[in-house]
Amino acid sequence: MKTAVVLFTRDLRVRDNPALAAACANAEQVVPLFVLDPALGELSGNRVRFLHQSLADLRASLREKGGDLVIRMGDPVREAIELARSVDAEGIGMAADVSRYARRREQRLAEECERHRMSLKLFPGLTVVDPGALRPGGGGSAYRVFSPYHRSWRAATWRDEVATPTKITLPPGVAPGRLPEPPAGESPDAADGGETEARRLFASWLRHIGPYPELHDDMAADGTSRLSPYLRFGCLSPLELANAAIKQEAEEYARQLCWRDFYYQVALTMPKLSTEPIRPSGDTEWRDDTDALRHWQDGTTGVPIVDAGMRQLRAEGWMHNRARLITAAFLTKHLGVDWRPGVQWFFRWLLDGDVPNNSGNWQWVAGTGNDTRPYRKFNPIRQAQRFDAEGVYVRRYVPELKGVEGGAVHQPWRLPDEVRRGLDYPGPLESHRDEAVWLRP
Incomplete structure (x- = not known):
């Protein structure tokens, strides 16, 4: 393949990023793209700030490898197709997601890729185990009870972590676009975003993970990882985190990551999870x-x-x-x-x-x-x-x-x-x- 576009969404990292790794392995030229969608910009001042910091950090990491993060603003489907056509890309890769908005975006992008004779490939990476991979007995579409899901999750064969690309080559003439300065946000003591900060906290957490079973409910001790924002934006791979926890025999912490996966597989089958009761x-x-x-x-x-x-x-x-x-x-x-x-x-x-x-x-x-x-x-x-x-x-x-x-x-x-x-x-x-x-x- 000559050229591929990688549309980043909630996978803002270069380590263990299946979509980015596959593009770099199979295409001579790769265009990493993020589209700032105005439809999502007003949802949370805190998350917009965290997002912009994470994008700036991702851009710096990609530039170190010879590439860049191309920034566009508008409808992600329209902007991705327009950019892909301008560089004669043969395909677009992106991480699969489960929310109603994300799945509509995937469907629209698939339809446009087909219309323009491009391929669209969805990759894992937002969870440890793909949300639709584990099914309960009896023909159910998703586990409704955590304990059997956890047993199935631990027994499953997890994908291998993918290597970090060493070199990224952009097509000539692609304008990277301007990344807006991070807004102030609303919470004065909010954590900073980005893969660099995520990895710093990750390394520190692994040194202190041992007492987690005794301290995770101790509110004064604050003995939790505080890595959830970085998982939410994909600044850190949940698979890498789960593998590290299990390697250190921190099963209780791995169980919390399983809870995260559990709700992703619920959301896949319950698109109105935020507004309609499950029971x-x-x-x-x-x-x-x-x-x-x-x-x-x-x-x-x-x-x-x-x-x-x-x-x-x-x-x-x-x-x-x-x-x-x-x-x-x-x-x-x-x-x-x-x-x-x-x-x-x-x-x-x-x-x-x-x-x-x-x-x-x-x-x-x-x-x-x-x-x-x-x-x-x-x-x-x-x-x-x-x-x-x-x-x-x-x-x-x-x-x-x-x-x-x-x-x-x-x-x-x-x-x-x-x-x-x-x-x-x-x-x-x-x-x-x-x-x-x-x-x-």
Whole structure:
């Protein structure tokens, strides 16, 4: 093949990138392309910033190998076809994805490639195991329960990691295009994007992965990898991460990567995962309470562990996984508010926000999703006492409570009146003061 185009989407890396590796192995000239789609630009200021940083880093890596990242703006299908025709490319390669938007894009691109007599090849790379590769017995299209999926996932033969291209040759005369400066984003303490930063964190994480089973729920210790944003944008290969975890016998961490794959295979068969319940029988009569929703969003519910999580979300564009469970359960199970506004609020702020994992986990907590117990409730006070016993996590994100010592910080309404009046911290929402069970120690 003389020339091929690689359309990058959520695989912003040069290491273990099957689409890029195949193009470099089979074509004399390769055009790495990313199209800034205005339709997606307003979804999240945090993710747009992270994306632009990741693109700048990818461009630098490609230039080191003699190539470049060609930037265009507009409809990805139209721009990819136009560029491919301008360089007489014989084919386009890209990573397969599972969201409704991504699959429509793939279908449209396939139709246009056929019309212009080009080939389109989709590659793996966004997950450890391809979303459609594992099927349950009995003819089901996707696993609905995690445990059998995990057994099948661990028993599967995974693809081999592909080599990083050593040289990339662009066709002559291709204008690279200007990459806009990263916008400010909304979260002041958000992580920086890019494969270089991902690999730095990856190397550091592998040195500290041993205590993960004991620390991953310790909210004060912050003993998780924080690699999820880099997986979401493909700055890091999930296969490489899973292989490294298993090599170090970190099975518990590999299990978390399996959960990620689990929701990708669910999303493949549930295109409306963000808006329609998987288990309608688990849905309920949700309360229409805009005031309660606003307090939850602002981190002013008066329940410190909930407020700490919601404030971490705004400050960092990220939230500890245990805090995600607690805050989501508080909105749905205690405030009785529909899970869908919660999905959208997390989408606005999370660097790692994607359809499969954000929506899938929200449905799990709300009792409408896969492998869930509809009547499960997370008692926020007991969760706080168990996973933030001394209140370190709460005081980190709720400065009004910094003067409260130890675990007393989790129930400030029980402090002496003279102490409580000086805290400038709200009491529990009126709609929740009758929940005596979870207000008790």
